[in-house]
Amino acid sequence: MGTPQGHVAYGNCTIVAEAVPGLQNGGVDQARLGVSVPAPGKVPKRLMPLAHLDLAALRRWVITARADLAAYAEALNSLNVFPVPDGDTGSNLLMTMSDAVDEIDRRAPETLVSATRDMAQATLTAARGNSGVILSQLSCGVSEVVEADGGETLAAHQLARVLTRAAQLAQDGVSVPVPGTILTVAAAAASTAERADGAGADLVGVIDAAVAGAGEALLRTRIDNPVLCRAGVVDAGGAGYLLVLEALQRVVHGEGGLAVTGGTEPEWLRISRDAAGSGVAELPVDCGDHAPADGPSYEVMFLLEKTSDDAVGELKATLHDLGDSLVVAGGPDRFSVHVHVDDVAAAVNAGVDAGRAHRFRITRFADQPSVQTPEFVVLALAHGQGVAHEFKRVGLTALTDWYDEEVLRSQLGRVGTLLLCTSPETFDAARGLTTDAMVVAVGRDAAQALAAAAVLDIDAGFDQMCAAAREAAADVASVRVVGDPGDDALMQQIRGAAEAVRGAELMTLVTGDGLTADRIDALLLAVATEHPTLDVTHVAGGVGEPLLTIGVE
Known part of the structure; x- marks a missing residue:
């Protein structure tokens, strides 16, 4: 078989540098987890992760993100309990991203600048729901950074700036930011990306840091947000934002396919799924005294053009007094407005008074069952x-x-x-x-x-x-090497571990930050040469892991 991009070929095996894409029928897909053996007569091709994002990578990102949002739309809908349990967050995010893809296909831009501008306008125009409007700010962040730099690629530093600008735009657009929401996830992605960039990380390092930060923040939404804490689920909008970042991560790593395969269940969904729709949970101690009271009954959205800064400011003040969950995103020529109100007529009239308000969408919230924490x-x-x-x-x-x-x-x-x-x-x-x-x-x-x-x-x-x-x-015979005895001694440890297990088939090597990339490559090559029948999985464990952990089974 061919070698997926981001994998490294050694002899007749392919060592996975960033692996474990998903669960297959209750277990890990071993063909993609560790070693892929090429078909007879075929030589694996070495493919590297991306050093920068260009127009082709942007297309792959939005297409992959749309596919992932489609796969998880219903799951996101089922988790949608904040700010109101209207069960449409997944659908809103999917429609928002779909219009971005359609716009890029329709216009067929030939430069990254024009493509990101088209994507920003399309997502802003198509934005559905609170989360869709905030997601549109990620597109706006991409467009602003690309246009400011005037280049046809995005490197690590620019990606960190994109995520930071997106988080700032989203935060600025929300009238009353609430902890434990999609805003929290976006901010965490930005801050971890900036730290990675400041430490000299490449594009892979920056997006990996952003995804890790966003994922951790998403899990914390179950504690930080009283409504979500009571329900025992993560923020649906934040989960959607993470999916979009993970789609970009796979593009940067050179990996193909969907985030979801047979049996796959991401961590945020796994910890939330048993809670969704199962009744009211006991309120954990750290959830606060109570969840907020029921809010307005209607969601009002519209586009606003031919306006001014003063008119937009007055509109924000009026809508803030009328309801909650107010988001006004975009500018300077077009704004997407989202608000929850009881007085629909007053909200519509405020929009008309502020400029050319059109494409109104008015939704009455449907009641949804409460949820509880997983057992x-x-x-x-x-x-x-x-x-x-x-x-x-x-x-x-x-x-x-x-x-x-x-x-x-x-x-x-x-x-x-x-x-x-x-x-x-x-x-x-x-x-x-x-x-x-x-x-x-x-x-x-x-x-x-x-x-x-x-x-x-x-x-x-x-x-x-x-x-x-x-x-x-x-079943795993394992050895942890804490000190650094040298490459020869490490290789001897690996030989001894392999020989100690009769009929060994799989070896897992987990390396700590004490081993350089050159030393790791040399060890992997030596293992592949000396033990050609072993399936070898390498995991770059990172800071905190011992020098080498060897597992044989």
Whole structure:
């Protein structure tokens, strides 16, 4: 088979640098997780991640994002409980992104500047709902940065600026920002991207940091927002924003395909799905005293043109007094206005008074059932971001701040939790928890924990799932190399681990930040040469991981 972009070929095997794309029938898709063996007579082609975004990459991004939003639209709708439970966030985001794709197809722009300008106008015009208007600000951020620089590519620094500008535009457009929403997710993506850029990261590093930051912020929306905390679900708009960023991440990494495949369930959905539609949950202690009272009954949206700054300012003040969830985005020639009100006529008249108001959309909110927190969850406790990323890619919640018992407790299921432990320290932390709920700790290093993650079947029931995880971890003979004995000694450790397991088929190598890229490449090449029958998976574990963890099964 061919080698997916972002993978590195060594001899007759393909080592995955950024792997674990999803769950397949309850387990990890091993063909894409570790090693792909080429068909006879075919030589794998080395393909590299993108160093910059050009017009072709932009097209792939919006098309991929639209496909992902389509795949998850119903899931996002089911999580839509804030600011009102109208169950349309997924549909709104999908329609907003679809119009952007259609506009680019219709106009067929030949430059990145014109394409991003068209995309910004299309998403602003088509924006549906509060989340759709805020998503349009991501397009506006792209357009502003590209036009300011006047180039035909976006590098790492520009991408960080794009995300920062998008977060600023979104924040400025909202009348009363609320914590634990899509705004929080956008801000986290921007801040982590800026930090990565400031540290000298390339395009891959910047988008990886943005996705990681957005993902962590999305999970925190269940705590930061009282309504979501009561419901036990993440913010639907924030989840949609993360999907769009993850689509860009796959484009940058050179990966194809959808975010969703058979059996896939992202971490934010997994921790929310059992809660959705299951009745009112008990209010957790850190949710605040109560959720906000019921709001207005109607959503009013329209486009505003031929206006002025003073008129827009007056419109904002009027609509703010009339209702809530006010977002006024865009400018200077066209604005998208979104507000929740009871007095529809007053909102419409305010728009007409401010300029040329048109394309009105007025929706009466439908009642939706309340939701509750999940009974059972699976958490991975990791040291390095690279290891955490592997668990996240298969739809698991990964905690790198597991040492904070309050943080760890906030993620536990009401009845039971399976904790995948990547070190003796994480295992001890898991076993040391005192709680009325069932806690099962599995694994003592990253190789064992990843093996356990590969066999998880969330539909099998909690007890059976835990038993399968224990068995998978026990089948891994593993070695953790903490110091740096040198390359020859490391290779000897790898040989010894491989020879110790009769009939070994799979080897997992998790590297810490103490190994340079050149040393890792040399080790992988040596392993492929000496053990041609082994399927080898390499995971760049990152800061906090030991020098090398070897797992053989």
